[in-house]
Each structure stands twice: as structure tokens, then as C-alpha cells.
Amino acid sequence: MRTDELIGRLSSGLEPVKRGQVTRMLLVAAAIGLVGSVVVMLGMMGLRHDFAAAMVSFGMWTKLVYTFAIALFGFWLVERMGRPGAEMTRPLQLLAVPLLAILLLAALQMSAPQADMPKLVLGHSSRVCAYLVTVTALPTLAAIFWTLRQLAPTRLALAGAGAGLFAGAVGAFVYSFHCTEGAAPFIAIWYTLGIAVVTALGAALGPRLLRW
Amino acid sequence: MIAQEAQYRDWMLAALMGDAGAYRMLLSGLTRHLRSYFARRLDVGAAEDAVQETLIAIHARRATYDPALPFTAWVYGIARYKLIDEFRRTKRRPTVPLEDAGDLFGHDDTAEAIAKRDVTKLLDKLPPAKRALVKDIKLDGVSVAEAAQRTGLSESAVKVTVHRAIKSLGEELKEEGGGDANR
Numbered sequence: 001m002r003t004d005e006l007i008g009r010l011s012s013g014l015e016p017v018k019r020g021q022v023t024r025m026l027l028v029a030a031a032i033g034l035v036g037s038v039v040v041m042l043g044m045m046g047l048r049h050d051f052a053a054a055m056v057s058f059g060m061w062t063k064l065v066y067t068f069a070i071a072l073f074g075f076w077l078v079e080r081m082g083r084p085g086a087e088m089t090r091p092l093q094l095l096a097v098p099l100l101a102i103l104l105l106a107a108l109q110m111s112a113p114q115a116d117m118p119k120l121v122l123g124h125s126s127r128v129c130a131y132l133v134t135v136t137a138l139p140t141l142a143a144i145f146w147t148l149r150q151l152a153p154t155r156l157a158l159a160g161a162g163a164g165l166f167a168g169a170v171g172a173f174v175y176s177f178h179c180t181e182g183a184a185p186f187i188a189i190w191y192t193l194g195i196a197v198v199t200a201l202g203a204a205l206g207p208r209l210l211r212w
Numbered sequence: 213m214i215a216q217e218a219q220y221r222d223w224m225l226a227a228l229m230g231d232a233g234a235y236r237m238l239l240s241g242l243t244r245h246l247r248s249y250f251a252r253r254l255d256v257g258a259a260e261d262a263v264q265e266t267l268i269a270i271h272a273r274r275a276t277y278d279p280a281l282p283f284t285a286w287v288y289g290i291a292r293y294k295l296i297d298e299f300r301r302t303k304r305r306p307t308v309p310l311e312d313a314g315d316l317f318g319h320d321d322t323a324e325a326i327a328k329r330d331v332t333k334l335l336d337k338l339p340p341a342k343r344a345l346v347k348d349i350k351l352d353g354v355s356v357a358e359a360a361q362r363t364g365l366s367e368s369a370v371k372v373t374v375h376r377a378i379k380s381l382g383e384e385l386k387e388e389g390g391g392d393a394n395r
Binding site: 001003004006007008010011012013014015016017021022082083084085086150151152154211212 | 227228229230231232233235236239240243247260263264267268269271273274275276277278281282285286287288289290292293297313
């Protein structure tokens with residue numbers, strides 16, 4: 001086809017684009033991914049036995065706020081990644097806030113006079129934590145990848161990493177409802193490791209799966 | 213700031229609201245830059261394909277343009293992605309230097325089109341037989357031996373004919389140039 005014919009074809013019957021379409025598409029993907037991650041957590045791991053009591057514990061809220069904050073900035077990052085020529089310095093800078101906060105809280109808890117170091121750092125599930133976070137994150141990672149392909153990511157490894165960061169944070173958030181740990185040092189190490197693993201996975205898969 | 217930014221962005225915003233006329237002007241304008249951009253980096257056939265692929269991508273992914281950001285940077289991002297994609301497919305060069313949108317919008321295909329038009333116009337002044345020979349050998353890269361075979365002339369006759377034709381065109385140009393200067 002000649003190029004001017006193509007232009008004629010593309011411009012005839014042009015549909016208007018609704019504002020905020022990219023954000024809406026990603027929100028739908030995040031919602032679908034979240035449902036998938038919840039199903040994986042409930043099906044493979046189960047809700048923690050002391051669920052009702054945990055919902056008023058400090059440890060539970062530490063996990064929820066930490067992972068939610070990372071998911072929030074991760075979502076923003078993904079939204080930027082899907083647009084050619086967009087800057088992503090702001091969400092990257094803001095990611096430092098939850099990281100610094102959890103490190104500060106961890107340091108605080110470890111410096112308490114009667115601190116039980118092995119319990120604070122290793123808990124009883126440090127061996128499986130990052131692995132289970134990763135598994136829980138997979139449905140969300142798939143949903144975000146699926147949608148990101150329909151946008152226009154131009155740096156695929158980076159976009160994959162952003163999707164992995166968001167999915168990892170969602171996975172960790174959902175996993176919080178299974179895991180009975182609540183110590184800030186444990187969260188700072190093992191939850192963060194789980195999110196980092198999913199980020200690396202996303203970066204590795206991005207160049208292959210995000211092409212358009 | 214890229215010179216075309218304001219105009220193209222206006223057209224894009226109108227196109228996002230559904231204005232087909234603005235969209236057509238936008239795509240036509242962009243095509244001239246894209247053609248030059250890809251022609252400087254790809255073979256002739258691949259270049260026009262890349263132009264079309266980029267136009268289709270711009271169309272299919274136009275929702276990813278954020279009006280708060282420069283439009284030219286958005287287009288450049290897509291064009292560069294398509295260029296890298298083409299290199300990857302043909303397994304040629306793994307990296308493309310990260311330039312900026314100025315590299316895309318600093319050029320268009322006007323100069324090339326004018327040059328081509330001028331040469332064609334000039335060739336028209338030759339008698340048909342000579343014109344065909346000059347076009348074959350000087351523009352289309354046909355070998356002298358092949359041209360000789362095609363026309364039934366000897367190789368040296370072909371060479372002489374082409375040489376004379378070029379010389380006469382040169383004189384023609386000089387006269388034209390002089391005429392312009394005296395005007």
C-alpha cells in the first residue's frame with residue numbers, strides 16, 4: 001500500500017480517544033491481577049489462622065502500608081513506562097520513601113533493649129517468604145504485562161522491571177494475609193527480597209514478552 | 213523546543229477529539245520527517261515499510277500520548293523503537309544511539325524530493341535514446357556492458373554517448389544558472 005493511501009485509511013473513521021484511557025486500562029489489569037493473586041494465596045497457602053486479631057496488630061499494618069506504598073509508586077511507574085518519551089524520575093524518587101521508612105522502623109525495633117534478633121530478622125518463615133511472594137505475584141505480573149503490550153513501552157527491560165515491581169508489591173500485599181510475621185526487620189529483608197525477585201523476573205521477561 | 217512542536221501538538225489534540233482533517237495533516241507532516249529519518253538509516257524498501265509501520269503504531273497507540281508531555285518526543289520514541297525493531301529483525305545493529313527528537317524533526321524529505329525532481333527535469337531535455345542511456349547508467353546503476361548489449365551499441369559508443377550527454381547537460385545547467393543570475 002502506498003503511504004498516502006495508508007494515511008487516508010487511518011484518518012477516515014477516526015475515533016476520539018477518551019481521557020485517562022491508559023490509566024483505566026492499567027487499573028482494570030491491576031484489579032484482575034489482584035483477584036488472581038488472592039485466588040493463588042487462598043488456594044495454595046490459605047488465610048492466616050488469627051486473621052481477625054491480626055487486623056488490629058501493628059505488624060500487619062506495617063506490611064500492608066509498606067507494600068501498598070510500593071504498589072502505588074510502582075503503578076505510577078508502569079503508567080509512565082507505557083508512554084514513549086515520558087520521564088519516570090518522580091515515581092522512582094518517591095519509591096525511596098517506603099524503603100527508608102521500613103529501614104528506619106526496622107532499626108528502631110532492633111535497637112530496643114530486649115530485642116530478639118533471630119526472631120526479628122529470620123522469624124519462622126524467612127526461607128519461604130520471597131518464594132511465596134513471587135508465586136502470589138505471578139497473576140498480577142501476567143495481567144500487567146498483557147496490558148503493557150497494548151500500550152507503547154519503548155525500553156522493554158525497564159518496563160518489565162516496573163511491571164515486576166508493581167506485581168511484586170501486590171503479591172507481597174496479598175501474601176501479608178497468609179503470613180504471620182510482623183517484625184519490621186523481617187519485612188524489610190524478606191518482603192523486599194520477594195518484590196526484588198519479581199522485579200528482576202519482569203526485567204528478564206520484558207524484552208521478550210513486551211514487544212509490539 | 214522543536215520548531216514543529218506547537219503545530220503538531222495542536223493537530224494531535226484535535227485528532228484525539230476525533231478531528232480527521234487535523235489527523236490527516238498531522239500524519240502527512242510526520243511522514244515527511246519519518247521518511248528522511250528512516251532513509252538515513254535503512255535500505256530503500258525497508259525505509260518505506262518502517263515509515264508505514266510507525267504510522268500504524270502512532271495510530272494504534274495514540275491513547276498513550278499524554279498531552280502534558282512534548283508530542284515530538286512521543287513520536288520520536290515510537291520511531292526509534294520501530295528502528296530498533298527493524299535492526300533486531302534483520303539482526304544488524306543491536307544498539308541505536310539515544311539521540312533526541314531534534315534528530316527526527318530537524319530533517320524532512322523536501323530536499324531529496326527537489327533534487328530528484330530537478331534531475332528528472334534536466335534529463336527530459338535529452339533526446340529519448342540518450343536519456344534512457346544516462347538514466348540506466350548514471351541513476352539506476354546498469355553496467356556499461358549491459359547497456360551496450362541492450363542497445364546494440366558497442367561499449368565505447370555507450371561511454372561516449374553518456375559522456376557527451378552529461379557534458380551537454382552541464383552546459384545547459386551553466387546557461388540556466390547564468391540566466392538566473394542576470395535576471
